[in-house]
Every structure is written in C-alpha cells, then in structure tokens.
Amino acid sequence: MFRVSVCYDHPNDPPVFDEHYATVHLPLVRKIPGLVDFTAGRCHSLAPGRPAKYYMVAQLNFASAEDLATALNSPEMVATAADLTHFASAGVTTYWSEDLVPGRRLPADENSTIEGKEIACQ
Numbered sequence: 001m002f003r004v005s006v007c008y009d010h011p012n013d014p015p016v017f018d019e020h021y022a023t024v025h026l027p028l029v030r031k032i033p034g035l036v037d038f039t040a041g042r043c044h045s046l047a048p049g050r051p052a053k054y055y056m057v058a059q060l061n062f063a064s065a066e067d068l069a070t071a072l073n074s075p076e077m078v079a080t081a082a083d084l085t086h087f088a089s090a091g092v093t094t095y096w097s098e099d100l101v102p103g104r105r106l107p108a109d110e111n112s113t114i115e116g117k118e119i120a121c122q
Contacts, residue, residue, distance in 0.1 A: 034067035
C-alpha cells in the first residue's frame with residue numbers, strides 16, 4: 001500500500017476549516033484517480049497537558065506505486081492541492097510512504113519483520 005499523508009496545522013478558525021473541509025475539500029479528494037481508501041481524523045496528544053502537533057491528519061491510500069504516481073500527476077490532485085490555500089492557511093505538511101508491514105491487526109504475541117528485522121508486538 002502506498003499512502004499520502006496530509007498533516008494540518010491548527011487553524012485559526014476551526015469551524016470555518018471544518019466546514020470547508022467537509023463541503024468543498026472532501027468532494028475533491030474523492031475524485032482523485034486510483035484512491036482505494038481514505039481516512040481523516042482529529043489529532044489528540046498522548047502527552048498530558050500538551051496539545052497535539054497537528055489539528056487533523058488525512059491519509060490517502062493507493063494500491064501501487066504506479067497508482068500513486070498517476071494520482072500525484074492528475075488534474076484532480078492538482079485541484080485538491082490548490083484548494084488547500086482556501087482553508088489550510090495555518091500550514092500543511094505532506095509526504096508519501098510505502099507500507100513496510102502489511103496492514104492487518106496483529107495478536108499481542110505475534111511478531112513481524114521490517115526489512116528482515118524482527119519486530120515484537122507487545
């Protein structure tokens with residue numbers, strides 16, 4: 001699986017951000033070719049008393065490197081990226097990644113590997 005992650009900084013006006021995201025940005029995202037899965041969620045810090053670094057993180061998933069490349073160069077992705085200036089003025093960090101461990105839930109005692117190195121899941 002190949003993924004584009006979009007990390008949104010805390011907006012100055014969260015209700016305006018949320019409204020634009022839901023009514024304008026999401027319909028653009030859904031048009032991106034090759035998109036097989038999409039998630040978005042509000043961030044919460046695990047450190048007591050400290051705010052989360054990001055307001056929201058969205059992840060766009062693609063089945064192959066070719067599908068990701070097609071999406072990144074598509075007019076739909078260009079339009080989606082251009083829309084960021086309309087609601088994400090506080091800042092956005094974007095990157096892509098490739099899954100090293102297959103996406104599946106692991107039992108608490110099962111181990112996995114990343115590039116030949118064993119990872120114990122506890």
